[in-house]
Amino acid sequence: QIQLVQSGPELKKPGESVKISCKASGYTFTDYAMHWVKQAPGKGLKWMGWINTYTGKPTYADDFKGRFVFSLEASASTANLQISNLKNEDTATYFCARGDIGTTDYWGQGVMVTVSS
Amino acid sequence: NIVLTQSPATLSVTPGESVSLSCRASQSISTSIHWYQQKSNESPRLLIKYASQSISGIPSRFSGSGSGTDFTLSINRVESEDFSIYYCQQSYSSLFTFGSGTKLEIK
Numbered sequence: 515q516i517q518l519v520q521s522g523p524e525l526k527k528p529g530e531s532v533k534i535s536c537k538a539s540g541y542t543f544t545d546y547a548m549h550w551v552k553q554a555p556g557k558g559l560k561w562m563g564w565i566n567t568y569t570g571k572p573t574y575a576d577d578f579k580g581r582f583v584f585s586l587e588a589s590a591s592t593a594n595l596q597i598s599n600l601k602n603e604d605t606a607t608y609f610c611a612r613g614d615i616g617t618t619d620y621w622g623q624g625v626m627v628t629v630s631s
Numbered sequence: 632n633i634v635l636t637q638s639p640a641t642l643s644v645t646p647g648e649s650v651s652l653s654c655r656a657s658q659s660i661s662t663s664i665h666w667y668q669q670k671s672n673e674s675p676r677l678l679i680k681y682a683s684q685s686i687s688g689i690p691s692r693f694s695g696s697g698s699g700t701d702f703t704l705s706i707n708r709v710e711s712e713d714f715s716i717y718y719c720q721q722s723y724s725s726l727f728t729f730g731s732g733t734k735l736e737i738k
Contacts, residue, residue: 616722
């Protein structure tokens with residue numbers, strides 16, 4: 515069955531970096547895009563962007579250009595999200611989600627990142 | 632960016648009632664709208680794609696309609712498991728966006 519399994523929760527200090535992973539199984543990794551979505555505590559979903567898993571080309575939403583990097587370890591069917599120079603407002607749950615022609619049909623369980631001094 | 636406005640923000644209903652949730656786009660997006668359900672502390676789940684296309688495994692009481700700028704998610708006879716938050720998402724633009732959500736709560 516199709517699964518996206520994300521890495522565990524993270525506690526970081528402002529200014530540090532974090533790398534979140536999303537391991538896919540049950541399908542051909544490079545046949546589908548991978549999207550990233552942020553959900554701050556008690557807030558709605560915010561689309562961060564996506565990465566073409568075949569070419570490796572990322573696309574970022576305007577609010578996520580600069581400190582956010584999408585990458586791949588295609589041989590391991592894994593997509594990564596790295597956030598540098600963490601700020602308090604980066605505290606959120608980050609989801610990866612498989613992209614299928616405009617929609618996102620399978621989602622990871624989410625990773626809670628807490629930024630606190 | 633395309634802005635999606637969902638209304639109402641909260642909808643209080645009694646189980647067994649039928650409801651309609653609205654999503655309005657800031658510009659015409661054809662039928663490039665998708666609906667998700669998110670239960671508390673869970674990942675979102677795709678309910679309807681491209682305005683009205685059903686998704687395998689989703690109960691038939693969920694349906695979608697609309698085109699252009701106005702879209703509706705309908706739930707026929709709400710069941711207890713349906714009380715959660717519903718989001719619309721557009722894929723007309725290469726930069727996707729979500730609406731702010733409608734919380735469906737028990738009256």
